[in-house]
Amino acid sequence: MAKRIRVLIADDHQVVRDGLSAILQTKDDIVVVGEARDGMEAVEKARQLQPDVILMDISMPRMNGVEATRVLKEQVPHSKIVVLTMYEEEEYIFDLVKTGVAGYLLKNSDSALIVKAIRAAAKGESFLHPAIASKILTEFTSLAEHRGKTPSKGKSDLTDREQGVLQQIAEGKTNKEIANHLSISEKTVKNHVRNIFHKLDVYDRTQAAIQAIRRGIIRIDMKK
DSSP states (O other): OOOOEEEEOOOOOOHHHHHHHHHHHHHHEEEEEESSSHHHHHHHHHHHOOOOOOEEEEOOOSSSSHHHHHHHHHSTSEEEEEEEGGGGGGGGGHHHHHHTTTTEETTTTOHHHHHHHHHHTTTTTTTEEEHHHHHHHHHHHHHHHHHHHHOOOOOOOOOOHHHHHHHHHHHOOOOHHHHHTTOOOHHHHHHHHHHHHHHHTTTSHHHHHHHHHTTTSSHHHHHH
16 A cells, blocks of 8 residues: 555644544545644644644644744655645735745635645645635735836746646646646656746745746636
8 A cells, every 4th residue: 555645734723623634534545643733732743743744724822833834844844834824814925935835725625625735745746726826916916016016027938838837836736637738748747847946946836836926927817
């Protein structure tokens, strides 16, 4: 049997932890190894359990999810962090982008999306919820307007195919889904992703999507 994805759930609400655990326990390739009630406990449990993926709430007592994520990226760097966020917590998204978290989910995401994000993170991929991408685009546009500037429209030296792959990344697609959509192999997708990182000077898929949105290389449907 293939190695199961070890998940730690960090959320200060018992009902949320129970719900997430119940969802994940139905998946043969995922096992919940622990739960944490706040950021400080999340750090302690992560050190002890060494999970593959951490589902991290933002608003928690003692130490919030942003602070916990910063500590974990230094102390348990191999654990991938998928953030659970609410619209009123938008101000934290930019700080989390800088830390290089593996993904962003809205708290009302359906179970299939949560599982998809966890599997993507475990494979070293990132997941950016389209609604979060829309919020980021809105914020970048607002900042540009306040500075009397318009968002950059430079397309760098990305090829048409790379731009197509980047669009799919920003829509939260995995390498396999991108390969199927574009009728190319997963290996070819990985090569495109590597080239995109190099050309945009970024280190993960989420940062690539943010850069692409900011520079006007791709567009996200704001109605999603």
